[in-house]
Amino acid sequence: MDIRQQKILAALENKDTSVHFDDALDNQMILNMGPQHPATHGVLRLLIKLDGETVVACVPELGYLHRGYEKLAENVSYHEFIPHTDRLDYLSPLMNNTAYVLAVEKLVGIEAPKRAQYIRTIISELARISSHLLGVGALAMDIGALTVFTWTFREREKMYDIFELLTGARFTTSFTRVGGIAHDMTPEVKTAITGFIDQFPEKFNDCIKMLNTNRIFVERLEGVGVISKEKAVAMGMCGPNIRGVGIEHDLRRKEPYLVYNELDFNIPVFYNGDSLSRYYVRVNEVKESIKIIRQCLEKIPDGPVHANEPKKVLPRKERVYTKMEELIHDFMLINFGVNPPVGEVYHAVEASKGELGFYIQSRGEGHPWRLKIRSPSFMNLQSTPLLVEGRMISDIVAILGSLDPVMGEADK
């Protein structure tokens, strides 16, 4: 047996467990819920020690999608890293773009104009809706309700149409830039978003009606995967998972960024701490996001979408091709990068899975000295052993679905 297997087995044997059985037969078995599995969200490997069908201990193993983002970031410039942030939480790429660019802007010390901030808020909330739709759909599919998955994908396809109209790509958009966004939002996009928002609540209610009062769904999720408040905070859980325990923690309210302090929305909080509360938090967050988008579309001001900082912000292409100064700035920025001052920042954003933070250390060069991605799915997966102990095998799938991890983020 190789070293890794030995160490994992040692971890499984040594973990303290609160579950004890007085069974003369002592039929404990170690099961491998491997990286390729229909119900683990991506490539997550779970090693489970079972007594019959009850889980006694569980050890997750990550690293099957480790692509070396942090090493990459030390070698590319700040602008070149934006397409890489798309692939982090690949269910809501626009949100990751916004989070990264906000951290870089904090480091550099500039601020995007108001119109750009409103557009960034709109696309962040659209990305949040898209991610929660897939989260709810995948949870329903794992429980067995396949139809809800196809319906939520149908809604997501409409959102992909909007993203394509606005940014040019369905999925991996790379839309935000340091100092603003890539290009402005045309009136056509605004009509498309309004059209989508007008018909969406009814379609979403159709999907949710199938699940909310469904006895099988509720009984499979109620009381499953309970975690207490103190443990959730101590383990570093974030996002809808911690709002399902009863703690009202949302970075959009506590440390407002973009234009969230001018908007009126509620933070859904449920108190039971089980998988059903986490599901309800996600459903209600989608409804709140629709409210936010409607308010933004009404309040959005006219104006530029790039900050007026020639030495830090990429200039517009038509000016690059015609004017001398913009050509020089473009050349310097692409080749030598945005040169922020020496220092370090940590900026966190409320992404759809939780607190997505970027810790950037700069030594004055065009590329970061150290970039650390604080990924919410990584911290959420840390509490899997606590949630799963004492439950049956079939509950593991429900618990993973309600935690909603994304391995692109957790493995970086």
Next chain:
Amino acid sequence: MGLEHALGDSAFTTTIDSAINWCRKNSVWPMPLGISCCGIEMMAFAMPRFDVSRFGAEVFRFSPRQSDLLIVAGTTTYKMATVVRKIYDQMPDPKWVVAMGACTSSGGMYRTYSVVQGIDQFLPVDVYVAGCPPRPDNLLHALIMIQEKIQRGESRSTPMTVAAERAEKQQLLQIQGINN
């Protein structure tokens, strides 16, 4: 491939050949290996808008023993490569492989220490799909190319045609005859 091997070559068997290949190509059962972002586009390719069940391939069996097309969708790291190879080995003949996306074709945008620069370093690949991620229409085009390959009777996993196998058997008999 398979059944046709036992029957040998003749006008009768070539018709059976094309009939069997027609059945095979219209009921390809894919084995999705959705590792990362391309996995989401693969799910979209199975969903109502870019419906893949009109090509007969909506049965996404997650068990390798029951499938004939392996769609590797997502960045393959060195740690995951042994897993992918194990799954490929478990699939029964004849089997085809689609390398979906830039990451599986050549490492993609990740020229780092932990990403395999193209899965053809350890798997025989039939169709490469370009894109990051490729649009679902692109993946449908790949599926149609695989169907054309099946109709022609080509499969990387059974490299010998019937005639070549017969020639090799004759050579072996000759060598044994000389030894005797």
Next chain:
Amino acid sequence: MIQNVVQKLQEKFSPRIISVNEFRGEFTVVVKKEEIVSLCLFLRDHEECQFDYCSDLCGADAYTPENRFEVIYNLYSMSLNHRIRIKVFVDESSLHCPSVTSVWPGAEWPERETFDMYGIVFDGNNDMRRMYMPEEFEYYPLRKDFPMMGIPDSIPLPRK
């Protein structure tokens, strides 16, 4: 507010705090690595600090001859809504650092990740396995002397 916290820290731990700096409104406190557990306990339990949420724990490689590695703790308080950053230097000659899993159990996986990427062993964390790379991997990827494209044949690949 956060200035009070920093003042209190300086009063209580003053000879062992190396420096305090401020950049873009965030405070960074640099301490000696032997004091980190008592400092974190103070930060978690004192009524004006209440840093009960360990947001992030990471390492960094400064590539200097002494005090080459840094371990950075980003902390957040749920009730009082403020952040602070604690930094600790780890020298290349003794790659050990006390673990804060007794203060925040949620720091276990980030410490494993720091071990995987830099080779800093955390004493007190009883699960020191690698996080992302295979267990047989002999190098520490995020160090500045490890090439980005990797070392050929450092991880085995299945044969075709």
